Amino acid sequence: MPTIEILRSPLKLHGKVGVPGSKSITNRALLVAALATGKSSLSGVLVSDDTRYMVKALTELGVCIRFSSDTCIDIEGTGTLKQPCDSLYLGNAGTAIRFLTAACALVKGTVVLNGDEHMQKRPIHPLIDALNAAGIHATVPSSGCPPCQVHGQGSILGGTISVSGNLSSQFLSSLMLVAPLAKQSTTIKLAEDTIGALGYIEITRSVMNAFGAHVYQDDEKRFHIANTGYNTCDFKVEPDASAATYFWAAETLTGGMIDLGYSPSDFSQPDVAAHTLMQSFPSLPSCIDGAQLQDAIPTLAVLAAFGYSKVRFTGIANLRVKECDRIAAVHKGLNCIKPGLATIEGDDLIVIGDPELPTQARPCTIDTMSDHRIAMSFALAGLKCRGIKILDPKCVDKTFPNYWSELSKLGVSFSYA
Numbered sequence: 001m002p003t004i005e006i007l008r009s010p011l012k013l014h015g016k017v018g019v020p021g022s023k024s025i026t027n028r029a030l031l032v033a034a035l036a037t038g039k040s041s042l043s044g045v046l047v048s049d050d051t052r053y054m055v056k057a058l059t060e061l062g063v064c065i066r067f068s069s070d071t072c073i074d075i076e077g078t079g080t081l082k083q084p085c086d087s088l089y090l091g092n093a094g095t096a097i098r099f100l101t102a103a104c105a106l107v108k109g110t111v112v113l114n115g116d117e118h119m120q121k122r123p124i125h126p127l128i129d130a131l132n133a134a135g136i137h138a139t140v141p142s143s144g145c146p147p148c149q150v151h152g153q154g155s156i157l158g159g160t161i162s163v164s165g166n167l168s169s170q171f172l173s174s175l176m177l178v179a180p181l182a183k184q185s186t187t188i189k190l191a192e193d194t195i196g197a198l199g200y201i202e203i204t205r206s207v208m209n210a211f212g213a214h215v216y217q218d219d220e221k222r223f224h225i226a227n228t229g230y231n232t233c234d235f236k237v238e239p240d241a242s243a244a245t246y247f248w249a250a251e252t253l254t255g256g257m258i259d260l261g262y263s264p265s266d267f268s269q270p271d272v273a274a275h276t277l278m279q280s281f282p283s284l285p286s287c288i289d290g291a292q293l294q295d296a297i298p299t300l301a302v303l304a305a306f307g308y309s310k311v312r313f314t315g316i317a318n319l320r321v322k323e324c325d326r327i328a329a330v331h332k333g334l335n336c337i338k339p340g341l342a343t344i345e346g347d348d349l350i351v352i353g354d355p356e357l358p359t360q361a362r363p364c365t366i367d368t369m370s371d372h373r374i375a376m377s378f379a380l381a382g383l384k385c386r387g388i389k390i391l392d393p394k395c396v397d398k399t400f401p402n403y404w405s406e407l408s409k410l411g412v413s414f415s416y417a
């Protein structure tokens, strides 16, 4: 398996980097534009594995999609989706497979949605259960994970649907995104009192609004969506806040100054909250509730290892069902850098900061478990400690294909093996 080693990094990182478009917003906008009737144009889109899978699948579902430049896409929707010739392959793109599963109820005929070996371990059964309860026949193997089959009738009814969002907020987003196309208005009830990652539901609502749909909430658990359909829209995708966390952390860790071209106030995504937390480094808060900024937890955990305090990360149980078990991966990676840097209690991760760490060579190889966020966050440790190698560096292609080249713009050099 290939590795990358951070050879040299300036003491303080200074310079300008580019942050790609938001994965979450790109994949929502792609679907919603595909479901509108007529031509929409998206700009600032992320072009990476996760969005390529979405584009390819939508094309296979009969949507006309064309890149008008590197980061601009024109989409011609017809307000419906056609049955694809083959099964849809979505790699390890959670947003793509979850959002398309509900959307495939609009297809007249059966659609099989599948992913790679990692996706085949990521649960989707709560979404399949919700679809069945709403009268849409869908199946999933006894593992509860893809491949799944949706037997669409060519239209969806709407009405009241209940869904559990404990394992992933994407199940609720998926049902919301397709609801404007139902025959009647839809009410989606959350099975729990609340869910983590509520910020992603806000993103769903805001993309839907931009394309003319209305989401009305009378309490935290009930979402009403009128059957307005979608309008076309010229839509600008904001940059990716999770991707930005690596540069905010690099700046914090090295005491440098990195220009991302955007300030934190430009981001509406939940992970922007990591920027505020980083301001107290090296004395990070003793307890960080990660429920609302889940994708930033690996970044914060690696940063915490270089801090003065002991930090307990709570509210992160569903990090176990992301691209890999991120609680286990971060724990293993930190202890591989130096035994004792992290422990696990139940689903909490505890990082014991060691301010002496930067002065030490720490030869080790981080097992990324093919997870882009493990690779990108452990690269931060390599900015301070010599000898850190990262397995499978190309896994960053999932959301940030230019990650290593953007880091090199700051004077960081690498060796590949």
Ligand SMILES: O=C(O)C1=C[C@@H](OP(=O)(O)O)[C@@H](O)[C@H](O)C1
Residues within 6 Å of the ligand: 023, 024, 025, 094, 095, 167, 168, 169, 170, 171, 173, 197, 200, 294, 295, 318
């Ligand atoms: O809706 C979204 O765009 C996302 C929701 C979160 O996942 P879960 O809802 O599965 O926690 C997040 O981790 C993922 O990267 C993107």
Ligand SMILES: C=C(OP(=O)(O)O)C(=O)O
Residues within 6 Å of the ligand: 092, 093, 094, 095, 096, 295, 322, 323, 373, 399
């Ligand atoms: C969890 C993630 O992705 P997804 O669920 O969209 O595959 C992520 O990008 O950190």
